Each structure stands twice: as structure tokens, then as C-alpha cells.
Amino acid sequence: MATPSAQRARRRVAATVTTALSLTLVFTGCSTQSSSSTAAPSNAAVDADTCARNKAVGTITYISGYGYSASAGQMDVFLAQELGYFDELCLDVEINASGANGQQLVAAGQAQFTALGSASDVMLAAANSKNLTAIATYGTTPPFSIFGNEKLQSLKDLEGGSLGYFINLTPIASAMLDNAGVDASKVEMVKMTNYDPTVVVRDQVDAIVGYASNQPQALRAADQPFVEFLPDEFDVQGTYNVMEVNSKFLSEHREVAADFMRASLRALGECLEQSDMCIDKLAALAEANNQGAAFPREQLARTWEVESAWVRDSTGGAPGVQTAAMWEPEYALVQKYGDVKSLPAIADMMDEDLVADLYQGDALVWPAK
Template identity: 40%
Template sequence: MPTRRTLRLTQVAALAAAAALALTGCSTASSSAPAASSASAISAERCAANKAAGPITYVTGFQYQASASILDVLAAKKLGYFDALCLNVTIQPGTGDTAGNSQLVAAGTATLTDVGGDSDLLLAHSNGVDVTGIATYGQVPITTLMTATSITDLKQLEGTTLGQKGQLPPEIQAMLVKKGVDVSKITQVTVGYDPSILPRGQVQSLTGYKSSEPLTLKAAGDTITQWNPEDYGIPGTFGTVVANPAFVKANATATQDFLRASFHAYDYCLTNASECVGFAADLAGGGASYDVDHNVQVWQTETALVTKSEPAGTPLGSLNTTLMAKEAQFLLDSKQLTALPDVSTFTDPSFVSAIYTGTDLIWPAP
């Protein structure tokens, strides 16, 4: 897995004491974690501004799963990167209801969250949920539809039962519509995260994530067919981070530095996956209920998708407005949207662009 370079500021020595310098490390590819410290790695002025932003609550997309946009945030907290930037961050595990998470952020109950992909942000906006998109990790659909190998045409799913996690992922619905499936003829039921219901025949199709359920089924020796939206020309994204609009408007540096610390931890976890997954396991309470090996696979699968889908010359987290426009169009074509929105009114790419020089993350903050 390739790692990103971290651009260290030449004025660090003037901004921080030697204890703070220990936090920054020489490179995110270091084999050992930088020691945590209460010392600030940024200027007194920026530190004061970040402290004035107050408590920042991040709700994860799903529990403490080792996904991109979850594990790196957990690691940034554990490694002291948020502290180094004078940010007071609390992480709350989400239930998987990303639509509900966006409502928490819109209401100000939470500050930031991962809503899934850009299509989920588009749908939230169309439903009147006021959040601002500030970053996107992966620029390919993370969702997949799993069936038994006996299904060779998606139209065979008409008259059968499909299991989903509370709502049919928009990319999956668009794929079905494009293949001529009458979705109204499919019985949809809400299911949990145990994919064994598919090989047991309790459902005939099952939505999931490329980095999760297929890995579990493969480990159990079950053979399935995956139907991936991108194979049918359906665009998609994952790891879309949204924030409370009032917060980001009032706290630009804190918003930048939340992403800065998270992406710095992302780089570290690329080459220290087991250690970072250990942080998540500790938060989850440890024990057999947290599958460390599986979660290492989750992280490695998702970061590989991020790397593969990232346009050349763009840094991690960049909002791709061209891709978002394509997602909006497929949502319109599949009748999930009634009109094309002006995405500039609820996205802000400035926070990501402010923390990079080219594709080099600036660490610490200027």
C-alpha cells in the first residue's frame, strides 16, 4: 500500500517546543507511533481559535469498525493528533443509520459524521437535512449486492426477498433500475449485519459493503455472486464527511485541523494497520466480539479502494464535484431525486485544499 508524504513546515521550531516536535514525527510511514503530548504543535493564536471552537463530537458511520473515515479518526484521538492541534474531540459510535447521523449533525447534537457516500449527502439535502459536505475518501461505490450463484440476471430478483440495512443504497437501486428490474416487485426487509442469512436462504439477495460481508462469507466458505454498481456504469463514493454548517462557518481552522489530524492518522495507519485496529478493539471493549483480523481486512480493503479510485494529483479527502454531478444525475434518472441540485450550496472543498500542498499533507498546521 503506497503512503502519502507529509509536508512539515519549516517554521515548526518557532511554533512549538521540543515536546511538541516529538508529536509530529518525521513521516507518517514511521514504524512506531509518535508519543502523545499535551503540548501544542501549532501557534498560540491558532491553538486559541481551535479551543474556542469548543467540544467537537464525531459520530462514526458504524460502531468502531475499521473503515476509512472511522479508524483514522479513532487513531488521531489515540495518537494525540487532535490534542496537538488543540481540538477537544469526542467520538461516538454510530449504529449504521447514516441518515439519522446526518440529522444529528444538522440539529447540532453532533458536529461531524460520515453519511456514507456523496449520494447520501445529495439525498439528505433533498430531504431538507442541512449539512455541509467537507470531504470524501473513496471515489467508487463501496456498496455491493450479493446473491446466490444461481442468480444470473438481476430480473430474477423480482418476486424474491432482498435484505437491506434500513434503506436500499441508492447505487444499488440505480443498478437495478438500469438493468430493467421492477424494484416494486422485490420485497425488501431490514436485516442486521450477519450475512449468513443469504446462504441460509432467508433472503435471496443482500446489500452490503465490499469491505465487510463478502469477506465474512468467504471466510465461512460460502460462494456468492457480487453485483457491483460500477460494473454497470453507476458512479459512487464512500466515506463522505459532513459537518454542521454553522460550526464550519464559525470555525474554519478547527474544521481544517480535524481533517488534518484525521488524515495524518490515516497515513500512519496505512503502515500500522494492526496497531490502529487495536485502538478500535480497545474502544469496543475488546474480547471475542471484536474480530481484529476481519477489521484489519476491512481497513486494507477500503484503503486499497481509496487509493485505486483517487484521481491522479488529488489529495485524500478531495470533493470531486464532477463525480458528484454524475451521482446526482443517476439519482435523477432512477427517480430518487426530482431535480438536479446546486451542490455548491451544501459542499465546501476549501477545508481539504487548505491542509495540502499538492498531495502533501501539511503537518502540523501553519
């Protein structure tokens, strides 16, 4: 692996400018530095005071709990680093893609940012942690589906059969079963130990609660026969991917957190417009860091084709902008199916303004010195 200085040099060479996002607007971030601060580097997109402020926080650590997945809130962080956008804002960002528990590390202050699969994941964790704040939600499509052996005609056919799940049976899946009239007590629940989707084809379990952009897409690519049930077929609403930040860091360094999101969202815009470029870079990163077999390019492309549509189709507005209203349907599901004793109010778990304030209309504001 290249040294940090070599990586930064490579990123500076690779830095590009996107016409759609290069708005000649003056950056108005607050500064605590004096006007005599050392001049910002020549590649910086911010003035000297803002650059000094961002550098002063030191290394910002982002945890990718899903490795090199082609998902919003993850791929864009990798690309913001590769394209030099963090450098342009004088941010020193370190990415941990080893699959660590991002929520635990961020809550403990050992990292600053991480992304989760849905608002319900945030809510379930919030019942046990008080030091996490959601700052971006990337879509209003639940990322989960129930896929299974082709013999299934409906979810009711799971009664007397088996349903696999990862980590926990999500409130989204529980609501799907309930709305389909399934008696869950008649379904054998099996905690899966790997992500191999072919177990449903081989009839080892009848169905699995999985990610609609991943395991089912792999079965389709292999031309395997299976059935899939999506949340909207059962009038179940939810969210797609959420960025979280350490609450104490957000309180003490709000403008810096905003610039981290500014750079990431600029990269997200690039990936929505130039998916092949982003997938190529992400696949190369995975390969360079010995995760190429787990994240081959063809899989990344399949995943992003689905998930980029979730970002575009979001009813929340510009990418990453979130509101309490977006979370309300899922909040009700977590209250009903999440098995939590005390669920914080939505307003206590999220910051609605941080990302919204980065936009003018639907255009992300990129600073100009």
C-alpha cells in the same frame, strides 16, 4: 472507561511522529488572539495563538454512526485521538460511537462532525436539512454490492425472487438493477432487520444490497458459497464515504474545522501505511467500550483491506479531497432513483476547498510552531 483526563494523558504518551507527514512548514491559520496569549502546551504543534483559538471552541463532538468500523472518515478519527494528533492541535474532541444518527445530531448543532457511506447518502439527507456541509470524500468507488445465493447467474434471476436492503434501496443498487434489465416490479423487496449475511446462503432471501467490504467478506472468510455483483460491472459510478460538518460551525470556525480534518487525515495516512497498528488500536478501543463482539479484529482487518484500496484508487487526488465532478454521476442517480422532490445543487452541499487547502501537492501540511 478511562476519564477524559486519563485518556488525554494516554494519548500524549502514545503520540507519534510520521516522517512523511512531518513537514517543517509554518502554519498560516488565521488567529483572533493577541500575541500575548498564554504559551501553547509543550506537546502542541501550533503556536500559542492558534492553540488558544482551537481551545476556545470547546468540545468538538464527532458521531460515528457505524460504531468502530474500519472505514475512512471513521477509523482515522479514532486514531487521530489515540495518537495524540488532536491534542497537538489543541482540539478537545469527543467521539460518540454508540451508533446514533449522526446527521440529525450534526444538523441540529448537537454535534459537529459525522461520516456517511456515500455522496448519495448526503444528497438524500440534504433534501430535508439545510445545516450540513460535506467537506471530504474519500474515494470514487461505490461501497455497495449485491450479493446473493449461488443459484443466481445474473441480476435478472432476481425476477420472481427477493432482494433485501438496509434502511433504503440505494440509488446505486437501483441503477445496477436497471442497467441489468431487471423489472423491479417483479422482485420482492425485503427490509432487513439485521446484518447477518448468511441469510442468502440459507435462502431466506435471494440477495441483499450490502457493503462490499463487510458482509461479502465475512462469507468469503467462512468459505460460504455465494455470488456478488459490483457497480462497475454495470457501468455505475459513485463515491465512497463522506465527512460532514455542521454548516454553522464551519462558517464560524473554519480554521478549527480545517485542523480537525488535518489531524484526521494525518491519522488516515498512518493507517494506509501501518494498517496493523491502526487495526490493533481500533480493535482494542471496541473491546474497551463493550463493542468487541460486534467489531472483532479479524473483521476490521478484512474491512480495511478493501476500503483502504478504495482510498488509494480514488480518482479525486489526495485522500479526502473532493470535487463536484466526483459527485456528478451519483447526483444523476439520485435525481433518477432517489425519490426526492427537490435536490440542492452539488455546490450547495459541499465545500471543495477546505481539505484541498490542507495539502501541498499530495503531501498533507503539518504545522510547526
